[in-house]
Amino acid sequence: MNYKNLFKFWKTNSFFDPQIHAELASLDPIRDVAEIEDRFYRDLEFGTGGLRGKMGAGTNRLNKYTVGKATAGLGEYLLHTFGADDCRKRGVVIGYDTRNNSEFFSRTAADVLSGMGIRVYLYSCPRPTPQLSYSVKHIGALAGVVITASHNPKEYNGYKVYDEYGCQLVPKQAKAVIGFVDGITDYHKINFCGNNSLVAEIDETDSFVEEVLKQSRYSDAASKADLSIVYTPLHGTGNIPVRKTLSADGFTRVFVVEEQEAPDGNFPTVVSPNPEDRRALELGIAKAKEINADIVLGTDPDSDRVGIAVRKADGEYRLLTGNQVGALLMKFILENTDMSKFKKPAVVKTIVTSELGAEIARKHGISVFSTLTGFKFIGEKITQFEQAKKENIKERDFDFLFGYEESYGYLVGTHARDKDAVVSSMIICEMAASAKARGKTLLDELDGIYAEYGYYLDVLDSFTLEGKDGLEKISSMMTSLRNSDNEFDGTMTDYISPVKAENGFGELPTSNVLKYELYGGSWIAVRPSGTEPKIKIYYSIKAADKAAAENKLEQIRNAICEKLGLK
Numbered sequence: 001m002n003y004k005n006l007f008k009f010w011k012t013n014s015f016f017d018p019q020i021h022a023e024l025a026s027l028d029p030i031r032d033v034a035e036i037e038d039r040f041y042r043d044l045e046f047g048t049g050g051l052r053g054k055m056g057a058g059t060n061r062l063n064k065y066t067v068g069k070a071t072a073g074l075g076e077y078l079l080h081t082f083g084a085d086d087c088r089k090r091g092v093v094i095g096y097d098t099r100n101n102s103e104f105f106s107r108t109a110a111d112v113l114s115g116m117g118i119r120v121y122l123y124s125c126p127r128p129t130p131q132l133s134y135s136v137k138h139i140g141a142l143a144g145v146v147i148t149a150s151h152n153p154k155e156y157n158g159y160k161v162y163d164e165y166g167c168q169l170v171p172k173q174a175k176a177v178i179g180f181v182d183g184i185t186d187y188h189k190i191n192f193c194g195n196n197s198l199v200a201e202i203d204e205t206d207s208f209v210e211e212v213l214k215q216s217r218y219s220d221a222a223s224k225a226d227l228s229i230v231y232t233p234l235h236g237t238g239n240i241p242v243r244k245t246l247s248a249d250g251f252t253r254v255f256v257v258e259e260q261e262a263p264d265g266n267f268p269t270v271v272s273p274n275p276e277d278r279r280a281l282e283l284g285i286a287k288a289k290e291i292n293a294d295i296v297l298g299t300d301p302d303s304d305r306v307g308i309a310v311r312k313a314d315g316e317y318r319l320l321t322g323n324q325v326g327a328l329l330m331k332f333i334l335e336n337t338d339m340s341k342f343k344k345p346a347v348v349k350t351i352v353t354s355e356l357g358a359e360i361a362r363k364h365g366i367s368v369f370s371t372l373t374g375f376k377f378i379g380e381k382i383t384q385f386e387q388a389k390k391e392n393i394k395e396r397d398f399d400f401l402f403g404y405e406e407s408y409g410y411l412v413g414t415h416a417r418d419k420d421a422v423v424s425s426m427i428i429c430e431m432a433a434s435a436k437a438r439g440k441t442l443l444d445e446l447d448g449i450y451a452e453y454g455y456y457l458d459v460l461d462s463f464t465l466e467g468k469d470g471l472e473k474i475s476s477m478m479t480s481l482r483n484s485d486n487e488f489d490g491t492m493t494d495y496i497s498p499v500k501a502e503n504g505f506g507e508l509p510t511s512n513v514l515k516y517e518l519y520g521g522s523w524i525a526v527r528p529s530g531t532e533p534k535i536k537i538y539y540s541i542k543a544a545d546k547a548a549a550e551n552k553l554e555q556i557r558n559a560i561c562e563k564l565g566l567k
Contacts, residue, residue, distance in 0.1 A: 037468065082142055094145045
C-alpha cells in the first residue's frame with residue numbers, strides 16, 4: 001500500500017488501539033499531507049543501531065506496533081539461532097530509560113518475547129544503558145534490549161539490541177536480525193498478550209555499582225572529600241547509580257541540581273537533554289557558582305554520556321569537549337594504573353575521535369585501535385580481545401585498558417560493553433581531585449598536554465534535515481563529495497569500501513563515511529548520523545597554538561560548507 005492507503009488502514013482498522021485512531025483522526029488529508037507522508041512513506045528502519053525515531057502513530061514512528069514488530073523479529077532470530085530451550089532458560093534482559101513511553105515499550109517487548117516462549121528479565125525501574133549491558137553478561141542472557149533515544153529531544157525514543165556479551169549488535173549480527181524483522185509483514189500476527197510466568201523483574205544496581213567501583217584509580221580520601229561537585233542527571237537514569245558510586249568512592253561534597261533530579265520524559269528544564277550542549281548544563285553551572293564548586297557533571301537520560309564544566313580562576317566555568325576529556329582520562333589512567341597487570345595493553349577509539357589521546361597512549365607504548373563510529377565497535381573489540389585469549393591467537397591477544405569517542409562516551413573496565421557515564425563520572429572526579437590536591441585544575445592539566453603534544457582543536461558541525469526530503473538531501477551531499485575531486489591537502493578514505501583494520505583484525509565493516517587526512521596531523525570527516533536526521537562534519541585541527549588552529553579551521557570549514565551548500 002502507498003502512504004495514503006496505509007494512513008487510512010491504520011486510522012480505521014479495529015486492530016489498532018483507540019489512541020492510534022484518535023491521533024491519526026486529528027490529521028487532515030489535505031492540510032497535513034506532508035506529515036502523513038512522513039509517517040507512512042516507509043517502515044521505521046531497524047538498522048545497525050536498532051530503531052530510533054519520533055514517537056507516534058504510523059509505520060515510520062515508534063509505537064506499540066513498530067516496537068512489537070522489531071521484538072517479534074528479534075525473538076524469531078533468537079529461537080532460530082539458540083533454540084527454544086536456551087531461549088526459555090537464558091532469555092533476554094530488557095531495560096529502559098526515563099523517556100515518555102519507555103516503560104510502556106519495554107513491557108510491550110516483554111509481552112511479545114514471553115508470548116513466544118522466551119524468558120524475560122525486566123528492569124523494575126529506569127536504569128542506565130551500561131547497566132543493561134552489564135546485566136546481560138552477569139545474568140548470562142542471550143540478548144538485551146534497552147528502550148532509549150539517548151540524548152535526543154523529547155519527541156524521540158529508540159530500541160537497541162545487545163548480544164550475549166552485552167555489546168550492541170554490530171552490522172553482521174544486525175543484518176541477521178533485520179532479516180527476521182523484515183519478514184514480519186502483518187502486525188496482526190504479532191502476539192502482544194505475553195506469558196507472565198516467563199517474566200521476572202530485576203534491579204541490579206548494587207552489583208553494577210560494585211563492579212564500577214573496582215575501576216577506582218585514586219585512593220586519597222582527603223582529596224576526594226575536598227572536591228566540590230555539582231551533578232545533574234538531566235531528568236534521567238544516572239541519579240541513583242552515579243550518586244551511589246561517588247558516595248561509595250569517598251566523595252562527600254556532591255550537590256545535585258534539584259530542578260533536574262526527578263525523572264521526566266518531557267525534559268522541561270532543557271532544550272535537549274544532551275550534555276554536549278552547554279544549555280543542558282546551565283542550571284548546574286548556576287548552582288556551581290552559588291557554592292563555588294570545582295566541577296559540574298551532567299549525564300544524559302540513559303546515563304551513557306557525561307559532560308563536564310570546570311571552574312576557572314575568574315569563577316566562570318568552561319565546558320570541556322569529549323575529545324579533551326578523553327585525552328585527560330587517557331593521561332590519568334596511564335599514570336594511575338598498575339600496568340604490570342596488562343601484558344599487551346590497548347586503547348580503542350573511533351575514526352572520528354581526536355588523535356590527541358591516541359598520541360598520549362602511543363608515547364607510553366600502548367597499542368591503539370580505531371573503529372568505525374559507534375561505541376558498539378569498541379565493545380566488539382573488547383569481545384575480540386577476550387576471544388583471542390581463549391583461542392590462543394597471539395596476534396590478537398590484547399588487554400583492553402580504555403575506550404572512548406568524541407561524543408562524550410568513555411569506558412574504563414570490561415564490566416560493560418558500552419560507554420558508561422557512571423564509571424566515567426567516578427574517574428573524572430578522581431582525576432579532578434588528584435589535580436586539586438596538586439594545586440591544579442583539569443584546565444591546567446589540559447594545557448600541560450597541549451604543551452607536550454601540540455594544540456588540537458576539535459569541532460563538530462551538525463546539520464538537521466528532517467523528513468523524506470532531508471534524507472534525500474543528505475544522500476545527495478555524500479554523493480556530491482564522492483564524485484568531486486579532493487580539494488584538500490592530503491588523502492581521502494571512503495569507508496563505503498572495505499578498509500583494513502589494525503593488527504590482523506581483517507577489514508572494518510563498510511560505512512557511509514568520508515575522511516580527509518591532511519598533512520600536518522589535521523583531518524576532516526563527513527557522515528550522516530545513524531540515529532538522527534543529521535549530516536555531521538568533524539574537524540580535527542592540529543596547530544602550534546589556538547590562534548593558528550582557529551584560523552585553519554575557519555578556512556577549511558568555509559570550503560566544505562560551501563561545497564555542500566550549507567552556508
